[in-house]
Amino acid sequence: MSVQTQDRSYRIGEVAERVGVTTRTIRYYEELGLLGTAAARTKGAHRLYTDADITRLEELIRLRDLLGLSLEELLELAEAEEARAALRDQFAESASDRERARIVKAARPLIERQLELVRARQQRLSEFADELSERLRSLDERQAELDWKREGGSRR
Numbered sequence: 001m002s003v004q005t006q007d008r009s010y011r012i013g014e015v016a017e018r019v020g021v022t023t024r025t026i027r028y029y030e031e032l033g034l035l036g037t038a039a040a041r042t043k044g045a046h047r048l049y050t051d052a053d054i055t056r057l058e059e060l061i062r063l064r065d066l067l068g069l070s071l072e073e074l075l076e077l078a079e080a081e082e083a084r085a086a087l088r089d090q091f092a093e094s095a096s097d098r099e100r101a102r103i104v105k106a107a108r109p110l111i112e113r114q115l116e117l118v119r120a121r122q123q124r125l126s127e128f129a130d131e132l133s134e135r136l137r138s139l140d141e142r143q144a145e146l147d148w149k150r151e152g153g154s155r156r
Helices: 012-019 023-032 051-067 071-093 097-153
Strands: none
């Protein structure tokens, strides 16, 4: 008796509900190449997703929301992560230190680019936080001035 293990498949509506996005978002992510299901699906066939697809989509949504990335930046980040995953597989399969050194060297620019995207977002957030702090300071000054006038400070 043979035991077959088969991943459970989910329809697009189930995935959308589970992840908290619209089916249109999922289709759009497929069109952009962020999810690979579209190419694997035959024309007219239902979109079916695996647990791995759902995990990937959840990670993409997390990165999008956490970092506020544009779709182009999100695609770039995802592509770099896929390339790093491929390098990790190569590293695990390689017995040669020379080959492993080449793989480590190839991974570095991928991580540097990901870090560059994250740091750019941090910079924009920091600038926005500074702007909001300045607005609060200005409001505090106005409030103090109004309190002073209300308490009779404008009387001579």
